[in-house]
Amino acid sequence: MTDEREDLGHNPAKQGTVPRSACVELGAGRSPFSGYVPRPAVSLRSVTVSYREHIALREVTLDIGRGDFCGVIGPNGAGKTTLLTIINGLGRIHFGTVDILGERATGTSFGRLRRRIGYVAQQERVDPRAPITCLEAVLVGRCGRAGLLRRLKESDRERARAMMELTRTSHLAARPVGQLSGGEARKIALARALVQEPEILLLDEPTSNLDPRAVRELSELVVDAYRRFNLTVVMVTHQLDHLPPVANRIIMVKNARITFTGDRTALGDARLLAELFADAA
């Protein structure tokens, strides 16, 4: 039987063979090299991000190993989304360095790196009358890899259809992308992120404002994609029960700082969670 991963064009070999436990647990101010990390997927060193007077992230140092499924949790406004946006370069850092997939992320390298990073934004507002179908929206994920001045090929369309099948959205292919329910829109966004053949998948509150059934469905799809394509996943959420059981690393963010990184047993630590969400509205 053929490996399904190869069928869908993802090559597990390119992911390397780094064990999932390669995440170094670091908080701000601690030594960044307490252990050897072979080619982490994401490496942040003393990263500070600010929007004018507001500091969104302060002196953050963090490594995320390849193949990790990291859950980023914390109260609203803690800096969780900012953490995601500096990993894919949508946010601008003021101090510090960012290394993605072994490469120093700079203004010029980010364009190339982003093609290897799938991103599902918190909410994509699309005009219901917008003249773009779901299949076209998913195909946007191929545009970066296809390159400028090159038309999308039939193989790109086949891959888009395969990812829509994987995310159980094939029936939506011809529907205008602005006319989807919340759950359908997240699935289409996931299909678009997966069609990029990403090595890192960033999910920003993918299950927020969904009904329990849609949450369960989306979580299953994310876990399926994570396993099938050997992804490194970073998922932001403020609803702890929405983190799937495969989430092996937990990153807690509060007041623009990483207050804890460790394994998922932290989710059972009532004191830690109480501290994290203390003062939260």
Add this chain to the structure above:
Amino acid sequence: MPPELAVLAKPLAAAVLGGLVCGVVGVWVVLMNIPFVGVAMSHAAFAGAVTGLLLGINPLLVAAVFCLAASLLIGPMAERADIEPNVSLGIIFSVVLGFAFLAIGLMRGPRAEALNMIWGSILLVSTPDLALMAGATGAVLLFLGLFYKEIQAVLYNREIARAVGMPERALFFTMLVLCGLSVTANLGTIGGLLIFSLIVNPPSAALQLTYKLKTMYLLSALFGVLSCLVGLLVSWLTDAPAGAVIIVTSSAIFGIALLLSPKRRLAVKGARG
């Protein structure tokens, strides 16, 4: 060809080129929901042209410089998190309008040529004007043809276009510059104050009728050309100002499209449950 029809050759070509290019760049303006960019840009072109007349320099050249400057200002200002995009556009709009009226106020003698830039005069289009319009139309269509998928991604969602690894910012700025170039090229025919309507009305009408981007481009261009041809014809027959008739026609097309829109019917049906 009868001489009276030969006289119409240039205006007809201007009507087709103007309607076509405004229809295409209008799709970008409408789908990115930045109609105020069109307003600011058209008034920047108008201010530039009037300043050119005041200084005795080719008005279209100065209009192009003003438009380019406005588009290069609008892009970065619209992206600043600490300034609301509509506020920054409002500031640019007021500055260029101030420039325009200052230049008109400082002019000596008759101001007919300056006022002509407000209304435009498609019947008096010159060969250099036509060449500029053809150049602008060619540049827009070439850019659209070469970067169709990238433009589609930017129109869908700029943040996502950037997230998948496309040079979204460069594409967006180029689209703004091409909008400015199109406005400048049509300044003499449609007029600085009226061209904004030709950029917004045809694509808005097209958006009512289709969910396909390619069809929207085609319909928008068709409505733009139709508006210009009707404006030209009415102006030729009745001596009415062509620019004003063009705008009234494009507005009427939008009204008809809105009435016939299947999207509107769906929305009404949805509201009734």
